[in-house]
Amino acid sequence: MKRIVKIGIAGVLLTSVFSAGAYAATVVPKVFIHGNDIKSSSTAPKLIDGSVYVPLRTISEGLGVDIQWDNKNKTVHVNSDPQFKAETGSVTYVNQRDLAFNWIMAYDDRRKEDVLALNAPGFKTDIYNESFPSGTYNMASIVEMQPVDRSDTSITVRIVQRVTAEDDYNVKVEKWKFTFEGTDKIKSVMVVPKSTQYFDRYTLFPGTSFGE
Secondary structure, X not given: OOOEEEOOOOOOEEEEEOOOOOOOOOOOOOEEEOOEEEOOOOOOOEEEOOEEEEEHXXXXXXXXXXXXXXXXXXXXXXXOOXXXXXXXXXXXXXXXXXXXXXXXHHHHOOOHHHHHHHEEEEEEEOOOOOOOOOOOOOOOOEEEEEEEEEOOOEEEEEEEEEOOOOOXXXXXXXXXXXXXXXXXXXXXXXXXXXXXXXXXXXXEEOOEEEEO
């Protein structure tokens, strides 16, 4: 069996080539991902012969993507399945995705009846308090949602939320785990522990940015 571990080595480097002109090798380049200045927790980015070398772990954390290291084959997997052999569960995935996305959009628009219609009896969540939020507080604040993990009975969605009310942050990124009951009901929606991050700004793509 292959030994697959989460990558945690600073020695695997991602090379991004650009015209560096006469910059000296002592210059430490800055790396911006989604408009945020990303600081490396291990090895600082380096400028060598006109190329920027950045630890792959720094890039993966900034993008919120999964990185795995196959030590046996000395292979890095970026948002890839090292054990991939054949497509599995496509119908299940699409059904789970649609239920989760419909719930998110209804919640974001404060359409209470549409949210309740998707909830199973005994539904649980820590996205909001005991009562469903009303009014315009933080309404229509979710600007991006992306599935990042799943199982036979759950799917995890990465949420990017910009603030429209009086909270003390500009952009919040966190993961919401949806657990399903049957094929048409949602049993729970919970924030994945330690997944919440706060940013001053967030760029979805050039021309569409949020925050300060």
